[in-house]
Amino acid sequence: MRAIAVAEFGAPPELMDLPVPEPGPGEFLVHLRAAGVNPFDWKVAEGILSGVVRHGFPLILGNDGAGTVHSVGEGVTGFHPGQKVYGQFMRLPLGLGSYSEYVLATAEDVVAPMPEGMLFTGAAAVPTATMAAFGLVEAAKVDAGQCVLVVGATGGVGQSAVQFAADRGARVIATAADPQDQAWMRRLGAEEVIDHTAGPVAELLLDTRPEGVHTVLDLVDDAAGVARLLPAVHRPGGTVASTQGVLDPADLARRGITGINFRSRGSAALLRTLADLITAGRLHVHIDHEADLAEAPSALERLRAGRARGKTVLRI
Numbered sequence: 004m005r006a007i008a009v010a011e012f013g014a015p016p017e018l019m020d021l022p023v024p025e026p027g028p029g030e031f032l033v034h035l036r037a038a039g040v041n042p043f044d045w046k047v048a049e050g051i052l053s054g055v056v057r058h059g060f061p062l063i064l065g066n067d068g069a070g071t072v073h074s075v076g077e078g079v080t081g082f083h084p085g086q087k088v089y090g091q092f093m094r095l096p097l098g099l100g101s102y103s104e105y106v107l108a109t110a111e112d113v114v115a116p117m118p119e120g121m122l123f124t125g126a127a128a129v130p131t132a133t134m135a136a137f138g139l140v141e142a143a144k145v146d147a148g149q150c151v152l153v154v155g156a157t158g159g160v161g162q163s164a165v166q167f168a169a170d171r172g173a174r175v176i177a178t179a180a181d182p183q184d185q186a187w188m189r190r191l192g193a194e195e196v197i198d199h200t201a202g203p204v205a206e207l208l209l210d211t212r213p214e215g216v217h218t219v220l221d222l223v224d225d226a227a228g229v230a231r232l233l234p235a236v237h238r239p240g241g242t243v244a245s246t247q248g249v250l251d252p253a254d255l256a257r258r259g260i261t262g263i264n265f266r267s268r269g270s271a272a273l274l275r276t277l278a279d280l281i282t283a284g285r286l287h288v289h290i291d292h293e294a295d296l297a298e299a300p301s302a303l304e305r306l307r308a309g310r311a312r313g314k315t316v317l318r319i
């Protein structure tokens with residue numbers, strides 16, 4: 004089967020011809036038709052989980068995918084051949100991932116039936132980023148009437164975080180530089196958009212909204228970047244949540260702010276919830292870049308360069 008893999012940590016991802024895995028008891032084989040690309044994918048290729056989890060090499064990259072159940076092993080219930088499924092398929096110890104024609108899964112994995120009527124590419128764009136956005140908004144206890152700043156709003160996580168926060172009745176301020184992206188953010192529910200390339204975001208925000216915001220959902224900044232946002236956060240009582248793990252919650256608590264270093268935990272149940280929201284038209288996951296599987300290395304580079312506008316997806 005064709006797959007994009009690395010021979011070792013730090014090696015360039017390349018197209019390889021690898022054996023199709025055989026489903027054992029409790030496992031099923033999925034014929035993947037699309038893979039979603041996330042920043043986590045290149046971080047894993049560089050060894051972010053080295054020493055934490057065993058990795059099999061060559062290591063096929065990718066977590067998010069969508070496809071059709073091809074065959075099921077002994078004892079599998081709830082999944083059957085021909086069923087369209089989507090979810091997270093990274094199995095590092097086996098060297099398996101979603102940038103591949105086939106992958107193994109079990110009923111305990113984060114895999115669920117695909118949203119009705121959705122294309123494989125659309126479904127593959129959802130799992131990691133949208134589950135993270137859902138969990139982040141929940142962890143930050145975003146509520147009706149609160150003012151919420153989303154920093155990194157135009158990326159895979161951000162586009163969904165804006166929608167979930169607005170759906171909860173919050174007044175959302177999003178970051179976006181390009182006028183087209185600013186209009187897109189407003190369509191997703193943002194009340195105001197700040198061009199983060201025009202100056203310090205906190206200053207620009209306080210110019211129009213001197214009372215500041217209750218919550219910051221920060222998807223991109225390092226510790227220094229977050230520190231520059233703090234003057235715009237209510238205290239006491241404000242909340243800052245980061246996907247980058249850069250906060251010092253004890254220090255923030257001393258300043259009257261709740262700090263959350265968010266770690267996403269996906270589940271099949273959450274995938275089912277997202278599928279329902281998508282089917283009901285309450286959640287839109289925008290794909291801005293589609294490429295063929297063989298083009299995965301350049302798609303990863305593009306993401307790494309920070310040019311994401313929504314999601315990147317590979318056609319398999």
Ligand SMILES: NC(=O)c1ccc[n+]([C@@H]2O[C@H](COP(=O)([O-])OP(=O)(O)OC[C@H]3O[C@@H](n4cnc5c(N)ncnc54)[C@H](OP(=O)(O)O)[C@@H]3O)[C@@H](O)[C@H]2O)c1
Nearest residue numbers: 042135155157158159160178199223246265266267309311
């Ligand atoms: N902790 C967790 O559990 C968890 C879960 C999911 C994701 N993450 C992490 O969260 C981050 C975001 O993920 P993603 O999938 O959304 O990434 P992405 O799709 O690559 O999006 C990043 C977005 O942020 C924008 N951006 C970059 N720097 C910015 C700045 N200083 N101010 C405002 N916007 C900025 C980029 O646009 P411009 O280039 O125009 O600025 C881009 O649209 C990644 O680091 C990912 O690894 C963590």
